[in-house]
Every structure is written in C-alpha cells, then in structure tokens.
Amino acid sequence: MDPRMGRIQTIPHMASWCQRLGHQPPTLLGNWVISRQRYWGTPLPVWTCRDCGEHTVVGSRAELEKIAVGHPRKFELHRNGVDQIETRCKCGGKARREPDVLDGWLDSGVASWAGLDYPPNLKNLRAWWPADAIVEAHDQTRGWFYNQLVSSILVFNKTPYNAVLMHGHTLDQDGEKMSKSKGNFVSPEDVIGKHGRDALRFYTLQATVWDDFRFSWNAVETAARDLQIVWNVFSFATLYMNLDKFNPTKWARGKLVKSFHPEDKWLLSRTETLVNDVSVHMERLEIHLAVRALREFVIEDLSRWYIRLVRRRFWLEKTSRDKLAAYTVLHHALRSWLGLAAPAMPFLTETIYRGAFRSTEHLGPDSIHMTNWPSMDEKWTNKRLEEDMRIVQHIADATASARQSKKIKLRQPVSTILIVANKPIVKRAVKTLRELLLLQANAKEVRLVSLTEEERLKKLIVEPNFKALGPAFRGEANKIAERLRSLDGRQLMRAFEEEGHFIIKLDEKDYKITSEMVSLKEETPENHALGNFDEGRVYVDLTIPTELVREGFVREVIRRLQEMRKRLDLPVDAFVDAYVSASNPEKLGWLEDERNYMMEEVRAKTFLLLRTDQPRPLAGLEEDWKIERENFHMGISHQ
Numbered sequence: 001m002d003p004r005m006g007r008i009q010t011i012p013h014m015a016s017w018c019q020r021l022g023h024q025p026p027t028l029l030g031n032w033v034i035s036r037q038r039y040w041g042t043p044l045p046v047w048t049c050r051d052c053g054e055h056t057v058v059g060s061r062a063e064l065e066k067i068a069v070g071h072p073r074k075f076e077l078h079r080n081g082v083d084q085i086e087t088r089c090k091c092g093g094k095a096r097r098e099p100d101v102l103d104g105w106l107d108s109g110v111a112s113w114a115g116l117d118y119p120p121n122l123k124n125l126r127a128w129w130p131a132d133a134i135v136e137a138h139d140q141t142r143g144w145f146y147n148q149l150v151s152s153i154l155v156f157n158k159t160p161y162n163a164v165l166m167h168g169h170t171l172d173q174d175g176e177k178m179s180k181s182k183g184n185f186v187s188p189e190d191v192i193g194k195h196g197r198d199a200l201r202f203y204t205l206q207a208t209v210w211d212d213f214r215f216s217w218n219a220v221e222t223a224a225r226d227l228q229i230v231w232n233v234f235s236f237a238t239l240y241m242n243l244d245k246f247n248p249t250k251w252a253r254g255k256l257v258k259s260f261h262p263e264d265k266w267l268l269s270r271t272e273t274l275v276n277d278v279s280v281h282m283e284r285l286e287i288h289l290a291v292r293a294l295r296e297f298v299i300e301d302l303s304r305w306y307i308r309l310v311r312r313r314f315w316l317e318k319t320s321r322d323k324l325a326a327y328t329v330l331h332h333a334l335r336s337w338l339g340l341a342a343p344a345m346p347f348l349t350e351t352i353y354r355g356a357f358r359s360t361e362h363l364g365p366d367s368i369h370m371t372n373w374p375s376m377d378e379k380w381t382n383k384r385l386e387e388d389m390r391i392v393q394h395i396a397d398a399t400a401s402a403r404q405s406k407k408i409k410l411r412q413p414v415s416t417i418l419i420v421a422n423k424p425i426v427k428r429a430v431k432t433l434r435e436l437l438l439l440q441a442n443a444k445e446v447r448l449v450s451l452t453e454e455e456r457l458k459k460l461i462v463e464p465n466f467k468a469l470g471p472a473f474r475g476e477a478n479k480i481a482e483r484l485r486s487l488d489g490r491q492l493m494r495a496f497e498e499e500g501h502f503i504i505k506l507d508e509k510d511y512k513i514t515s516e517m518v519s520l521k522e523e524t525p526e527n528h529a530l531g532n533f534d535e536g537r538v539y540v541d542l543t544i545p546t547e548l549v550r551e552g553f554v555r556e557v558i559r560r561l562q563e564m565r566k567r568l569d570l571p572v573d574a575f576v577d578a579y580v581s582a583s584n585p586e587k588l589g590w591l592e593d594e595r596n597y598m599m600e601e602v603r604a605k606t607f608l609l610l611r612t613d614q615p616r617p618l619a620g621l622e623e624d625w626k627i628e629r630e631n632f633h634m635g636i637s638h639q
C-alpha cells in the first residue's frame with residue numbers, strides 16, 4: 001500500500017477500494033482528460049499565443065489583468081467575461097484563451113482547498129485541512145473520493161481526508177431503486193409530515209451505514225413508537241422529580257452510595273458503559289451501532305426494566321433516601337443519554353433538555369447541542385453486575401414467554417420457577433439478584449435445578465417405528481407397537497445404553513427391541529411451562545395455590561381501578577374515593593383482606609366493598625369489568 005494512504009481511517013467493510021487505489025500510486029493511474037467542450041463551467045485558464053504557440057497558464061484575476069491587452073473594469077471569471085480578453089505574449093504577439101472549460105470533476109477534486117480560499121489564503125488551509133472525514137455513497141468510489149485523493153496527492157503529496165465513511169443508497173422495501181414513474185418513490189417530506197424529522201432520522205441512523213438502505217413505512221412507525229417511549233420515560237421521571245422538587249445538584253451519586261439497591265448500581269454501571277460504547281462507535285463512524293445502543297438503553301434497560309423496578313420507590317416519602325437514590329441514579333442516566341442521543345434526535349432531545357434539565361443546570365448552555373459530550377467515569381462500572389443482570393433479564397423474558405404459552409398472565413403470581421443452571425454464570429446471577437428476579441418474574445420462589453433433575457421432570461415418549469418393526473415382527477408388529485407406546489422412554493434408553501437392546505415380554509415370548517425400532521421424544525412436564533433463554537431454560541410451575549389465585553385476583557382489580565384513574569386523567573398524587581360491587585361474597589372477602597394494600601396502590605381515601613344488593617354511591621366514573629368471566633362494577637371519584 002502506498003505510504004501516503006497509510007493514515008486514512010476507513011470502515012472495515014469498505015477498506016478494500018482504498019487499498020485498491022493505494023496499491024497504485026495515483027501518479028500511475030493513467031491520463032485524465034480534464035477539459036470539456038461546454039459553455040458552463042470553469043474556463044480553462046490557458047492562453048495560447050497566435051504567433052509562437054506559447055501557452056500561458058493564468059493563476060488569478062490579478063495575473064490576468066496584468067498581462068491583458070485591455071480589459072473591462074469589471075468582468076466575470078466565466079466564459080462571458082474572460083473569452084474576450086486577449087493577453088500579450090513574451091514574443092510580442094497576442095494570445096487567446098483555449099475555448100474549453102474544465103471537467104466538473106476536477107472542480108470537485110480541488111473543492112477541499114478551493115473551498116478554504118486556497119490559494120491565496122494559506123491560513124485557512126493550515127487550520128482546517130486535511131478534513132477529519134468525508135462522507136459519500138459508494139458510487140463516489142471512482143468519483144469524489146478518488147478525484148480529491150488524486151488532486152491532493154498531486155498538489156500537496158498528502159491525502160485530503162483522514163477518514164472515509166461510505167454509505168449505501170436508499171432503495172424501496174424490495175431493494176428496487178425509487179422512482180416517481182414506478183410509483184415507489186417516497187420523499188423525506190412525506191415521512192416528516194407523518195412521523196416527524198426525528199423519527200426519520202432515528203430510523204435511518206439505525207440502518208447499517210455502508211449497506212444500501214431499504215426504506216419501510218413499518219420501520220418508521222416503529223421508530224416513531226420508540227420515540228414515544230423515550231418521551232414517556234422522561235415524562236414519568238420528571239413528573240415525580242418535579243412533584244418532590246428534586247434537586248440533582250444537591251444529591252450527587254457519591255452521597256447516596258449506602259442507599260443504592262442492586263438495580264441502582266446496575267443502572268449506574270450500564271450508564272457508564274453506554275457513554276463509553278456510544279463514544280467509541282461514534283469515533284469509529286459506526287453510527288448505526290451507537291444509535292442502536294441508545295435505543296436499547298432507553299427501551300430495554302430504562303422503560304422495560306429499571307423503571308418497572310423502582311416505580312414503587314417513587315411513592316415513598318419525599319425525604320426517603322431510598323427514593324432519592326433512585327432519583328439520582330435515574331436522573332444521571334437520563335441526562336447522560338440525552339447528551340449522547342442529541343445528534344440522533346436533535347429536536348426531541350432539545351425539547352426535553354430545555355423543559356426538564358436546563359433549569360437545574362445553572363451554568364449549562366441554552367441548548368443541548370452546546371453541552372459537553374458526556375464522559376465515562378470508570379469508578380461506577382461493575383461489569384460483573386451488568387452480566388448478572390443481563391442473565392436475569394433473559395430469565396424474566398423466558399418466564400414471560402413460558403407463561404404466555406399457557407395463557408397465565410404476568411399479574412398472576414406463581415409459586416415456583418425452576419431454572420436449569422448447568423452454567424456457573426446462571427447460578428451466580430440467580431444467587432446475586434434473587435429478590436429482583438422474583439419480583440420481575442412475579443414468582444414466590446426460584447429453584448436452581450441440575451440437568452439430571454430436569455431429566456426427571458420431563459417425560460420421554462416412545463414412538464414405534466414401523467419401518468423397522470414391520471420386517472422384524474410381521475403380524476405381531478401392531479401388538480408390540482401398542483406395548484411400546486405404554487412404556488417410559490427412559491427405561492428403553494437405559495437398556496439401549498447398557499445392553500444395546502430392550503426386551504419386551506408378550507404372551508410368554510421375548511421380543512428384542514433395538515434403537516432403530518423406536519424414536520424417543522421429550523415432552524415438557526405437565527403442569528410446567530417451558531421458556532428458553534440463551535444461557536439455559538426455565539420451567540414455570542403452573543400449580544397455583546389458592547392464596548396466589550387470591551393475590552392474582554387482587555392485582556386484577558387494582559389494575560382496573562388504576563386504569564380508571566388514568567381515564568379520569570387524574571394527577572399522579574391525587575387521592576380518590578373508590579368502590580367495588582360484586583355478587584360473589586368470597587371474592588369480596590379476598591378484597592377485604594387486602595384492603596390496606598389496595599388503598600395504597602390506588603391512592604384511595606375511602607374504599608367500599610359492596611354486595612350487588614347494596615346501594616352504590618355516586619361516582620365520577622363507573623365501569624363494568626369482567627374478571628375470569630365474573631362481573632364487577634367499580635366506581636371512582638376524585639377526592
């Protein structure tokens with residue numbers, strides 16, 4: 001590779017073209033016809049003498065004026081201006097300009113310094129040249145990337161840019177070129193009109209930069225939904241922080257170390273990791289990886305995880321350290337994220353910054369786009385905890401999908417989940433974050449089981465294979481098959497392993513069964529739902545004891561009352577009066593037992609439990625709800 005190319009940083013996927021060029025010094029790349037017979041363009045600055053044929057190359061307007069035989073006081077440096085000007089040759093003859101113009105690609109090739117007014121201005125060139133990076137699509141490999149490189153090497157013996165980022169073309173959903181005549185053309189304005197600038201930007205930036213980009217309306221909608229989640233996360237956090245007049249400058253992370261829960265320490269570490277990852281990706285121009293990391297952090301780590309874990313702490317007393325710790329950690333995470341996300345969603349981040357952060361950052365600039373890029377603080381990182389939490393997240397996801405497969409709602413607590421922990425890392429994660437896992441999986445107990453124990457849980461079904469049974473036993477094959485189906489597959493497996501065969505006794509006769517005659521199929525144990533995750537498997541015990549059925553029912557009722565609060569659009573700290581009317585006295589008894597808990601969850605000052613024959617008070621909102629096919633009438637009023 002040409003040593004002059006050595007310092008150009010390229011993205012791995014497209015380094016090859018650079019190397020291809022690099023193997024051939026630009027000076028050996030062959031001739032380039034730099035003139036064109038056009039009217040528009042930069043006039044070729046060459047004057048040729050009519051007498052002796054001498055060529056004079058003119059470097060500037062001043063030079064031209066100096067050797068001109070006469071010129072208008074004002075003239076343009078286009079053909080209409082310079083074509084009439086004749087110059088005096090050394091021989092005394094008159095010279096005329098060569099009528100051609102320069103190839104437009106030559107103009108573009110010198111743009112990096114012509115744009116800095118060099119020559120004559122050397123100061124700008126020294127300050128700004130060469131460029132940090134150049135960005136263009138892959139059709140510019142032999143175009144702009146190349147012209148600039150060749151021109152710069154010829155003039156300065158130096159590359160004009162330090163990094164190259166090459167992006168793909170925008171195509172339609174099926175990979176076809178967009179065109180108005182084909183009817184598959186989508187303009188940025190269409191997308192912006194429907195979903196806004198940030199959604200378009202956030203969506204496109206997640207696509208792998210150097211691949212062609214296939215536009216999809218569904219994907220824009222997803223991006224817009226994600227932005228809505230971002231907005232919700234910030235609204236939720238700032239709503240509570242404002243209610244409590246939380247002052248982030250007063251509560252630095254260091255002051256609350258003793259009050260941190262495992263999830264707080266985890267989020268602090270995740271935040272530092274995010275700062276580091278996004279910064280590194282941006283430096284490497286891997287913008288899509290940076291933006292995907294930002295998305296994952298806010299959607300998965302904040303919205304679906306941390307906020308769900310700390311929600312209840314937000315209800316504690318204003319002065320509770322427990323609550324302040326959660327505020328501090330969340331505030332730091334959100335503020336760091338905001339700074340990192342600003343280039344990817346400039347409008348949303350600016351609105352949030354001005355609305356929620358600017359007032360507490362007294363020395364901060366007016367715009368998020370003028371703030372410093374967040375820097376990583378190694379002190380708060382804990383890779384081990386991040387790893388443990390990732391596994392707990394995977395287990396919780398697997399538990400949720402296991403529940404779903406048997407239609408058990410997440411609100412229904414289950415007694416036990418069993419986790420197959422043949423991997424030490426799974427064992428460690430469950431032990432370290434046990435309480436948190438129970439909360440997220442909505443289970444009362446978690447048990448780690450070995451592979452052997454898992455085997456015992458499962459059934460091994462025997463399926464006869466007639467292709468092998470038929471020829472061996474002919475008329476008796478059906479009888480034998482029926483017997484095989486009734487057996488425990490484990491018995492057969494053991495016999496195959498130890499003896500190489502299994503003997504069936506039927507009507508005083510022995511039949512030798514070999515492994516080809518059957519197939520053994522695993523079946524998930526009855527009363528258990530299985531969920532898989534990267535590091536293992538989880539079984540949810542579906543036997544739900546009465547007390548958990550009661551607990552699940554209470555939660556169902558709470559959820560509906562909360563839904564009604566939402567429909568009334570009540571402030572989060574508002575109190576209500578509520579009642580539930582039902583015909584089933586047993587269910588009313590269950591609610592009565594949990595009265596205090598329910599009032600706390602719904603923020604109720606009064607809470608009536610009524611039989612259907614009892615009169616109901618007037619309420620601001622009344623609803624009929626069905627829970628497990630039973631009717632409940634509920635009412636709620638703002639206090």
Ligand SMILES: [Zn+2]
Nearest residue numbers: 049052089091
């Ligand atoms: Zn001459």
